[in-house]
Amino acid sequence: EVQLLESGGGLVQPGGSLRLSCAASGFTFSSYAMSWVRQAPGKGLEWVSVISGSGGSTYYADSVKGRFTISRDSSKNTLYLQMNSLRAEDTAVYYCAKGGNSGYDYIDYWGQGTLVIVSS
Amino acid sequence: SYELTQPPSMSVSPGQTASITCSGDKLGDKYACWYQQKPGQSPVLVIYQDNKRPSGIPERFSGSNSGNTATLTISGTQAMDEADYYCQAWDSSTVVFGGGTKLTVL
Numbered sequence: 559e560v561q562l563l564e565s566g567g568g569l570v571q572p573g574g575s576l577r578l579s580c581a582a583s584g585f586t587f588s589s590y591a592m593s594w595v596r597q598a599p600g601k602g603l604e605w606v607s608v609i610s611g612s613g614g615s616t617y618y619a620d621s622v623k624g625r626f627t628i629s630r631d632s633s634k635n636t637l638y639l640q641m642n643s644l645r646a647e648d649t650a651v652y653y654c655a656k657g658g659n660s661g662y663d664y665i666d667y668w669g670q671g672t673l674v675i676v677s678s
Numbered sequence: 679s680y681e682l683t684q685p686p687s688m689s690v691s692p693g694q695t696a697s698i699t700c701s702g703d704k705l706g707d708k709y710a711c712w713y714q715q716k717p718g719q720s721p722v723l724v725i726y727q728d729n730k731r732p733s734g735i736p737e738r739f740s741g742s743n744s745g746n747t748a749t750l751t752i753s754g755t756q757a758m759d760e761a762d763y764y765c766q767a768w769d770s771s772t773v774v775f776g777g778g779t780k781l782t783v784l
Contacts, residue, residue, distance in 0.1 A: 560762040578732050593773065603721065605773035617771045618743040620679070623737060653720060664711040668681070 560584040560667045562654045567672030574644050574676070580637040580654030580669060588612070588632040591657030593665060595637045596650035596674075606652070606667045607639065608662055617662075622648075680769040682776035689782040696752040698779045700765030703746060708767045712741060715778075718762045724763075725750060751783035757783050 566578040578594070579624040594606040607618045607628040616628050627640040637654055658666045682702045690696040700710060712727055713721035723732050725741035728748065738753045748767075752759055760783040765776040 595773075595775075602778040603715075603760075603766075603775045605775060608773060619772065658726060660709075660727070662773065663709040664723060664766065665713075665721075666723050666726070666732060668720040668722070673707075 560656060562656060562667060562669035564654045564672040566650065567652065569677065570644055571678050572645060572676055575640070575642045578639040578641065578652055578672060578674075579615075579634045579656075582635045582637065584654070587635040591662055592628075592630060592637045593655045593657065593663070594628060594637075595653045595655055595668075596648075597671075598614065598647075598650040598651070600629060601650075604650070608657070609637070611657075611660075619661045626641045631641075637644065641674070644674075646676050648674060649676045650674060680767070680772070680774050681764055682767060682774055684763075684765060684779045686777065687700070687703045687780040687782065688784055690752075690781055691758060693754055696755045696781060697744045697767075698748070698750045698752075698763050698781065700748040700750070700776045701746055702748075702767060702774075704744050705748055705767060707745075708769060709744075710743045711766050712748075712750045712766045713766065714759075714761045715764065721764065752781075752784040755781075755783055759783060 593608040597609045625643045654669040655665040656667040658664045712725040715721040728743040729741045
């Protein structure tokens with residue numbers, strides 16, 4: 559059974575930093591792309607970033623480019639999102655998500671999400 | 679940047695067919711997928727690669743994609759299908775979501 563367990567969310571001041579983690583189990587972690595997707599309160603889904611199975615390719619939404627960094631550690635089956643220079647508009651539930659068999663075109667499993675609140 | 683457009687809301691009577699559209703430039707040249715999200719829950723994949731159903735998704739969910747429009751069809755809609763639905767595609771190294779459609783079953 560695929561399980562994705564996010565952690566690291568919380569309250570942070572504007573301009574601050576936070577690192578999210580996602581512990582994955584139930585599949586061969588290094589074989590699949592992994593994404594972060596966020597959802598602001600009462601809003602729709604917004605893609606944040608994706609990383610290839612090998613970790614060699616990363617892509618970002620324009621809204622976070624240069625501020626967020628996605629990475630993965632296959633020895634720990636863990637996905638990360640380093641978030642710097644946080645803004646109020648980054649407030650959201652952040653979901654860790656597993657890519658499907660064909661790469662980047664769909665997500666087949668989602669975690670429960672971790673809430674990030676950026677506020678003074 | 680690429681955009682996907684969905685109607686914000688729609689309603690359907692129980693037992694009827696709901697068709698939710700997702701529009702984007704030449705969307706038919708890409709793969710489209712659909713997610714269902716109920717209040718307080720994480721999204722669930724209901725259709726991928728235009729028309730494939732993941733294991734465990736009822737047969738009443740189907741999809742199509744041609745031209746500029748992808749469509750999620752729910753046949754014999756049930757009360758449990760009331761949810762937000764999001765389309766998604768991959769374009770130019772970015773994942774793009776539609777704005778979501780709130781489906782009300784009444």
